Structure formats: C-alpha cells, structure tokens
Amino acid sequence: MLQALTLLLVFQLVGEVIVRAFALPVPGPVIGMALLFAALMLRGGPSESLRETAGSLLQHLSLLFVPAGTGVILYGSRLAEEWLPLTAALLGSTFLTIALTALLFVAMPGRAQDLIDFQVPGGDAAVQAPWRIALSYLHAAYGAELPDLPFLAGHECGVILEMVQKRLNSPLTSSCGRLFDAVA
Known part of the structure; x- marks a missing residue:
C-alpha cells in the first residue's frame, strides 16, 4: 500500500513540476493523473495494490474537503461583507450549468438512445x-x-x-x- 501511495504522489508531483515549469493553466494533479493513466495503459493496467490504495482513497475522499470547509468558516466575516457577489456567483454558475446542459440535450437529440x-x-x-x-x-x-x-x-x-x-x-x-x- 505504501508503494502504491508513493506512486500516486510521485505522479502528482511530476504533474505539479510540469505545470510550474511550463506555466500551464491546468492543475498539476490533472497532468499527473493523465501521465499515470498513460503509464498504466502501457503497463497493462494497475497492480492490485494500486487498485486497493486508490479505492481506499476514494472511499475517504470527503475528508479532503474538510480543510476547504474550515477555510470558509474562518472567513465568516468576509462572507458576511461580500454576500451579494458570492450569492450572484453561485446562482449565476448554477444557472449557467443548467442552461449549458439543456443546450447540449437539445443540440444532441437522440444520442442517449x-x-x-x-x-x-x-x-x-x-x-x-x-x-x-x-x-x-x-x-x-x-x-x-x-x-x-x-x-x-x-x-x-x-x-x-x-x-x-x-x-x-x-x-x-x-x-x-x-x-x-x-x-x-
């Protein structure tokens, strides 16, 4: 399990290094994940240890959101000051997501069938x-x-x-x- 976790972290680190070296507008872990996927495809798939480690990480994924939630709570006064722009951003992005999804359904009739x-x-x-x-x-x-x-x-x-x-x-x-x- 430790080797598999190290492998995951090494690919994430490589992704971060590539993003910073080339100033790419993509998160480093995304590049790392793409490289890991390519390496696993060339190898013929993940090892059982890597499967178990990734499964365990995915099982506890919600814990990774705790720091973000804590950060939001620490800035409660700032949220109170800027509630209108934040609310507008949340509602606007939600509306935009729903509208784009609806447009895709209209633009691609019958594709689901x-x-x-x-x-x-x-x-x-x-x-x-x-x-x-x-x-x-x-x-x-x-x-x-x-x-x-x-x-x-x-x-x-x-x-x-x-x-x-x-x-x-x-x-x-x-x-x-x-x-x-x-x-x-």
Whole structure:
C-alpha cells in the first residue's frame, strides 16, 4: 500500500513540476493523473495494490474537503461583507450549468438512445468488480468473438459469460454510468 501511495504522489508531483515549469493553466494533479493513466495503459493496467490504495482513497475522499470547509468558516466575516457577489456567483454558475446542459440535450437529440442495452452480471454487485461490466459490454458488442484483452486475464470470464448467456442475475441496462464503470 505504501508503494502504491508513493506512486500516486510521485505522479502528482511530476504533474505539479510540469505545470510550474511550463506555466500551464491546468492543475498539476490533472497532468499527473493523465501521465499515470498513460503509464498504466502501457503497463497493462494497475497492480492490485494500486487498485486497493486508490479505492481506499476514494472511499475517504470527503475528508479532503474538510480543510476547504474550515477555510470558509474562518472567513465568516468576509462572507458576511461580500454576500451579494458570492450569492450572484453561485446562482449565476448554477444557472449557467443548467442552461449549458439543456443546450447540449437539445443540440444532441437522440444520442442517449445510441447506447446499447447490455447485462450487468451480478446486478449492483458488479460495480465492485467493473471487469464484469466490461466483459458484458464487450459480449453485447462483439458476441462470442470477444477480443483478447490483458485486463481480463486471471478473472473467471467463463462463469460471467455463462451468467450473461443464461440471463442469471444479470439485469439489462443502458446506463451511461455502467458504461463508465466498464471503461474503468
């Protein structure tokens, strides 16, 4: 776990160094995450230790917002002085987000229906093992002619494919969220 955490922090540091060296308008951790993603793709995927460490960090992600909340509370008097511009910024950004989302839905009619239905082997439990969702999605797209992918090595693909073929505990979905789980 310590090696995996060190790896995550090293990539974040590399991202920070690149951003500061080239004065990029992108947060350093975003560059670090992109570099880590590229390195993991070249390597064939993350190690089990890295998966566990990242999962543990994501589980406690809300704790990372505590310092920001504390900072806001420390400046309560400033918030009281500038409540109008802050309220306008919050309402304006919320309205802008809703308006842009609505425009995207109008500009891209019918795109949501382009997602194919596929089965989620194990139902909600498959979210804990995204490779199952990926396998089911590949089965829906390719049928029995599945491509040989390294991330599926070591998993019991035969059992999951049998569940999908027999429709055992494999509800249908076209959810974009499940598609993102499959990509993960």
